[in-house]
Structures are given as C-alpha cells and as structure tokens.
Amino acid sequence: MNTKTMLTKVLSALAISIVLVTACGGAATPETIIQTQVVKETQVVTVRETQVVEVTVAPEPTQALPTGEGEPLLAGVDKKFDGVTLKAAFIGGGQYEKMYESIPDWEAATGAKVEIVYKGDGFQIDQKLKTDFAAGTADYDVVWDHTSFFSQYVDFLEPLEGYFSPAELADFSPAILDGSTTDGHLWLIPRHADISVIHYRKDLFDDAKNQADFKAAYGYDLKPPETWKEVYDQAEFFTGKLPGMYGTEFAGKEEALTGRFYEILKANGGNYFDENWKPIFNNEIGVATAEFFRDLYKNKLVPADTTSLLWDGVANNFCQGNVAVHNEWFGWYAYFQDPNNCKVAGQFDLVRQPVGLSGSIHSGWAGAHAFSINKTSQNKEAAAALIKFLTSEKVMYEEAKLGFLPVRDSVWKRMIADSASSSNPLDKKRLEIAQTAIANDFFTPPLIAEWIPFSNIFYPTLQAIILGDVEPKEGLDQAAEETFQLMEEAGYYNK
C-alpha cells in the first residue's frame, strides 16, 4: 500500500468517525416489561367521545388525607420497601434542590434508598430522557417531568391512575391534573405549578411626574396594564427613562419564545392549531401578534440581545432594575424580593396577565413541574410512594415557602393563612392573583408529542421576524407549511 493510499484510508476513516460521533446511537428496542399489578378496581372511561380507554384505579389510602389544618401531612410512608433502591433523574440547581433534602426522611420511613443518578435543567432532562428511552438505557424509576414535555414520552411512562386513588388526587388542582392527563391516563403527579404574571415597577408607576407625562403623551392614566396595547405604550414610555432602562422584555429563544408568543396569540383570540391540528397561526391574528413582538424589538423597547435571552437572562434584567414592565413566572417571587439578589426588591407589584385583541381572554401560559414513573421500572410501587412523599402536603408546603405555586388546595390554604400575617401585602396579593389566574387563565401548550419539534420550527422563524429578516406574514406562512408537514408525517391528518 503506497503512502497516498494509506493516508487517504486513514484520514477517511478518521473523518467518518469524527463526523458521525453525534449521529451514532445505540439500537433502540424498548424492553417488554411485565407490569406490577397494584390494581384493585377497573373503570372504563370515555375519552374525546371516540376512544374507550380502560383505566385502573388505585385502592383508597389508609392514611389521613390533608385538610390544610393542623400539622401538614406526609404521604407515601405507610409501606416498607426494605432493600429497594430507586434511581431518579431530577431537575437540579437553585431552589429546586431544597425538596431533595427531605428524601432521607422517606428513606428512613420506608427502608428504601434513593439514588439521584442525573440532575440537569428541564431541557437537559428532556434531551436525556428522549435519548435514553430510545436507546433502552433509561433505568430510572422516577423522573422529573413537565406538562410541556411529557406528551413526547407517554409510550415510555407508566399510567399513574393505578397508583393514586381519586381521594389522594382530590387535593390537587383539577386544571393541573387535566394538564397532566391525555387519552384518559394520568402521566404526571404535579410538584408545583406556574403561570405567567406581569411584574411592574411600582416606584416608577407611582411617580407623579411619570403619571403626568404618560397621561399627556397617551391620553389615559398610567396604571397597571390591563391590555397588551397598554403594555406596549408603557414599554415605549419607560424605555430610556433611566440609563439603560427598557420598557419591557421577553425570553427570546427556544420554547420560552414559542410560549410567550402563544399566550399573547391566545389573548388575541388566535391559536397555533385548529381542532383538526391544522396550523392557523399565520392568519390575521397571528400576523398581528408577530407584529407586536417585531415592533417591540424594532423600536428598541426591549434589550438588543433579547433573542439570546432565556429565563435567567430576562429575570436578571428585571432584577437589576433595567426593565419597567416584565412578564414573568410567579416562581421567581422569592428571588425578586430578596434585597441581597435584586435591586428591585420591594419596588415592584404584580397584576394579572393582560387581555389581548379579543378583549376578554387573558394571557396565562402555564405549566407544572411534576414526577413520572418509568414504564420499565421494576419498583413501581416504591416509585409511586416516593412521588406521594415528594408531593405530600408537608413537602409541598416547604417548597411553596420558597416562592413556588403549590398544586394542592390544602397547601394553598396554609400559604394564604401565612401571607395574612406577612408584613408585605404583596405576599397575600400575589397568591390571590395566582388563584384567579389558575382558575380562569390557565392553559398549557397543546398536550402533543410534537410540541417541542413544532417549537423548534416556530421559534427560529419568529426570531427572524423579530430581527427583521423576514416579513411577519411571509415568515408565518413558511412556518405553517413546515408545521403542516410535521403534523402530516406524525399522522394527524390520516385519522
């Protein structure tokens, strides 16, 4: 073999191995697992009027159920699981970690062990679950899950209605349980929920000069925004009022941008899909919504690097006092109120999400962090017990004190009672706004496996519209065409 041939072969092999590193995955054959039966009763329910699904219902609990009075109750600690080791993949970092400090208590009560084998942010867990499920290497018993993600993996999850009785679920918010259910099966047990809410700089809104100037410029009073048009006006007014100040902002990439667009699209009376899952976001309402985002950027009312920002980036901007009106999750409340972290601690107020062009629909993009059980788990009963413990009244109450919105009525009662004695009136007001929003405005993204792939088509197009690379109508038409192809291939139009 001459030098040229040898070198060519060696380099070719090298090139192939280098280039294919990311493309090579293990063979995926989901294992067939004999499911542990813990079912005592079988019910037949009708789903979407056409499909009959058999669901199993767990036995009634032997423990007392939470009422929100007296000492908060634990759950999932009435059975022993000696010798069982549960593997878990959980969201990690920041305030999410606090909950895991309670796990040794569950281990002591049940004799089981919990090994958290993976921690990451939500998007990292989503990627890991997808690849591990496909490769058949997802050996976790309990996984962190989310209402935006779970529809992708229902083939790999254990339906939970056989492990949680109606009585045990009665304390959970029905809207959130609905957002955790598809085709008659419950796939998630929620840990905490969140819904978007407008944060505004009370000090700036209360300023007499600002009020007079605003009225002179826009012809109506400066007050907490009730419509997205008012948000736009206020953003325009406050931009540049202080050095480096922007009127408003939004998370500008990935599913965060798709969701922010979604909630204003809905408030404007639009939607991403019609009842037959055909894309309709390129209609007049969609174009108007896209123009709203484009104009905010084009007129420099949002930071110039908006399309690079995710949740932590926008929260930090508000925290540093650089944004006047900020669309954010309730979950950041404790962080924003900590003067050690935030310059705006004590200087902001909250108001329910505005209505859009519809005149009556409030924005209210919502979701819940939750737990699921892997279908291939060999310890499903123990896994269910761990989830019961982590979502029990006591553990949820402790986590709610960090600022997260609870998903149990009993914990809501406790939080409202606590806030009544708080020196900060916003502590109470916040919970009232959250309750109103959850009751009236709560909507999750469509519970379909194609949500994230759709988002990956949609958000770069919306970014292109925002940055002025393409006109709103043209961009949305293009995204709608790609979305149609996505849904067609997924079989939505063959039914």
Added chain:
Amino acid sequence: MNLSQVSASKAAAAVTVRRRQSARLPGRFISGMIAPSMLVILFVVVFPLVYSLYLSFTSYTLLKPVTNWVGLRNYIRLFSDDVFWLAFGNTLLYLFVTINLEYLFGLFLSQLLARTVRGQSILRTLLMIPMMFAPVLVGFQFRWFFNDQVGLVNNLLMQFGLISQTIPWLVERATAMFAVGVADIWMNTPVMTIILLAGTLSLPRELYEAAEVDGASGWQKFIHITYPLLAPFTTIAMTIRSLDVARGFDIVSIMTGGGPAHRTELLWTHVHRTAILDAKFALGSAMSYLTIIVTIGFTLYLFRQLLKARLVE
C-alpha cells in the same frame, strides 16, 4: 517410483507441510493478537456506522423507535431543507475564515517563537494554555465576553469611548459569527502555532546560511525558504483543524445555540437539533452522511495538496 523415492518424496512433502505450517503460525498468531481489537473496532466503530447508515433510510425517531424503510426519502428531503443548506453554507464560511486566520496567526507566532532565544519553552507552555480549556468552557467564557449588557467587550469599548450604545454581538448577523469565530481562533491558534513551530525548527540551516551569504533579507528568506518548505506542515495543520472545525459544535452551541434565527447555525448544531431535540434521528443520520461525503471529498483534496507540496519539496 521406487520405495526410496517414495520415502524421499514423502519426507520432502512433510518438510514442505512443516515449513508451510511454521510459515502460517506467525500469521495465525498475528490474527489472534489483533482479533480482539478488530472486534472492538467492529462493534464500537463499524456497527454504529453501518447501523446509523441503515437508520438514515428509515422513519426512525427517538420517540417512535420503529425502523420502517422509507428509501431515499430523508436524503431527498434534505435537498429542499433550506436550514440544512444555510447551515452548510455557514459551516463552509466559518471553516474558511477561521482556518485561514488561525493559520496566519499561527504562522506569525511560530516565526516569532522560532527566533526567541531565551524563555522559548515558557512561551510555548503559555501559548498552549488555551488548548487546555474544554470547548464548552471557552464557549461560556466568550459568551460572557460578548454579552450585550454585562460583557467585557462592550464595557471596554464604552470605557474608551469607542461606542455609545452596546453592540448586540451575539445577535447581529455579522457580529454573531465573528464572535463565535474569535472564540474558536483564540482556542485553536496554538495548535497551528505548535505544528508550524515544529516544522520551522526542523528546516535545514544550510539554506538560510547560503541565503545570508547571498545577502537575502529576512523577508526574502521567509518567502523563498521558510514558507515553501513549511508546506507539508501547513497541510497537516490545515487538515487536522479543518476536520475539527467541520465538526464544530461545542463553542457555537454554548454561545448562540445556532441562533438567533439560524444566523450562526452550523451543520452539527442543526444535526443535533434535528436528531436529538426534534427526535428525528433518521433525518439527522441522513444529514450526517451527506456531511461525511463532503468531508471525505475535502480531506482527499487536502491530501492531494499535501502530496503536491512534497513533490515540490
């Protein structure tokens, strides 16, 4: 044939067989020795390659891992995938610009180092520091440098009064690719420098002495001796770096994620998005194979250049 002839013939045959056996033994031994590593390569390298090639002709997705044969559908789709071709073009542009700048900086630094008399080893060690960072860390570091509001670059430019408004480095079409390129160049110029320095130090001194006798200037010596004789080293360095850059993922993924609006999308960020985030593993495999074909072509081209350079030498 008499008995003695038969015996002799048998003896000769036996000797031949023994010789053949003894000749074969080393071959078997060698085969036995390399078999384990060949098996490992078969399972670790060849099997995944062949399997992913097979998957590229199916409808396999991570969430519906069923291998329905769809023929060339995934490959045909790529030809109408605008983002794929945008990423393809971005990758070529990124590769062309970063490789050439890394080469120019590397060549310059290598010539300075070659002439350094004192502290050369310390300088070489210092120069290699960027190579010691994981690309992910470099990505985070430069993402902060180029941050619109709290980034080092904007702050410095404002301090010196060169700008009055911050520049959204990671957003604008030209500056986003520039910022990613700067990170890559910072990290990988030392690779070029080390290879070219090794080449420079290995060049025969006689040629330079003869040129000095003829009164050649430093520039003339560089242009007529150093530069041409470094051609093989240049080609090796360019080949290694080209393959590195062509599979570029970490830095751009951390700094921009291929965005915004696909402005910094490279082939591998797009493959990652398609195969993992969108779970379209079969389509992602098809993208990978199309990329491989181009990469192999590029590699062959570079090696032809290497051979040409050797002939010149």
